Amino acid sequence: MIDPVILQQGSDWRAQAEVFDEIFFVFLALGTLVGTIVVAYTLWNVYKYRDDGDRSDEKFDAPTVGELPTGQGGPKAKKLFLSFGLSAIVVISLVVYAYGLLLYVEDGPSVQDDGDIEILVEGQQYGWVYEYPNGHTERGELIVPADQRIDINVTSQDVWHNFGSSELRIKSDAIPGEYNENWFSVSSEEVEAQGGEATYTVECFELCGPGHSAMKGQITVIPEDEWEEWYADTGEDSESESIESAGVTFDASAASGVSA
Known part of the structure; x- marks a missing residue:
């Protein structure tokens, strides 16, 4: 959790506008990065597994509705759970980061009793x-x-x-x-x-x-x-x-x- 004290050092208090601008920039930058990676990986798989006419239906491991793509030997399962794990880390980190900043916005910087x-x-x-x-x-x-x-x-x-x-x-x-x-x-x-x-x-x-x-x-x-x-x-x-x-x-x- 981000300590609100970090955001309020004397005259260096963070204004609400600065906090919201930072949250927007972080979400935009991270969303752009993750989106670029996902789209690039998708396009790479589209090219890699394209139907070039040489595929044998006997070797094709088609997914079944309702079944995890564990595949033979588990490589597909490793990719699946790796993607789940990375997604969870990114989402939880963003939630904790944004929640800490929003607590500061809600409570405001601490001041003396007669200082505001x-x-x-x-x-x-x-x-x-x-x-x-x-x-x-x-x-x-x-x-x-x-x-x-x-x-x-x-x-x-x-x-x-x-x-x-x-x-x-x-x-x-x-x-x-x-x-x-x-x-x-x-x-x-x-x-x-x-x-x-x-x-x-x-x-x-x-x-x-x-x-x-x-x-x-x-x-x-x-x-x-x-x-x-x-x-x-x-x-x-x-x-x-x-x-x-x-x-x-x-x-x-x-x-x-x-x-x-």
Whole structure:
């Protein structure tokens, strides 16, 4: 089993996107390798045992339905059980490898009691509201620091929504009266690669009404020192620009073709 501690060395925590990309690459590479070997071996046997007209039916050891191809002397059985054994090793190894990584994705990296940031995410027709621990509220844009584990509690104020970002590989149901926990993190290297400010698109992945397609937002990741300065300037119960100015408003009657 892969120890999740291996995946969370200080600021070198593995983001969910990196973990899922790695799993995809490993399965793709191994699947391509095994598939190439199997197809090549099959084609080689097709050529080797082709009917060239010289075969004698008396020497042909035809398989029987329901009978293991043990053959005479057991060479066929050895090949059969060898293939079974190799297949079992490959499959079990992949299951253990992927399960270890998915445990890390589910639990997230370990941090001190006060080392992570918990943010309440509320969906509403048709936008996202983010409430920080000090009571500050942002609408449309979630601003977080790099190299930090960001915990989110996702819920809804009206109907079912689904908060997610394809780029960060996060996705959580937003259900009225319920809270779904998730987490994500972005490294400072990724922030620097995007020019000092990394941005990721937020979408609703649950059909929630005529304004569903317009229910978008943004996650903005900035260096930790800049975020601390920004966060210190936010007062309790303060609120950023309204949903209208954030560009996430939606006229439901216009979308449904009904004039106001």
